[in-house]
Amino acid sequence: MASYATAKTYPNPWPPEGEPEYSATEDPAAALASALAYWANPLLSAESQECIAAFAQSCLSEPLAKWEQSPYRAMRQNALRLLIATSPDMQVS
Secondary structure (H helix, E strand, O other), rough: HHHHHHHOOOOOOOOOOOOOOOOOOOHHHHHHHHHHHHHHOOOHHHHHHHHHHHHHHOOOOOOOOHHHHHHHHHHHHHHHHHHHHHOOHOOOO
């Protein structure tokens, strides 16, 4: 469901020619802040925040080749959005 809900708004790692590329310099903290803002900054438990932040920090092995910088950061953003949407905190009503 989370993938379906984000399908029309996800950052495309490989945008068609003429469309803007995702940031090639976004750091993990900015990526996490952007992903949280996408979901209107939901309240997450400290445990969920720590796990998601750890993923943001560790998912890209540096240094990245120039051609990897934008696509891999776009993929990290998509993953963060899905991790937030599928976190235990978002599964309760």
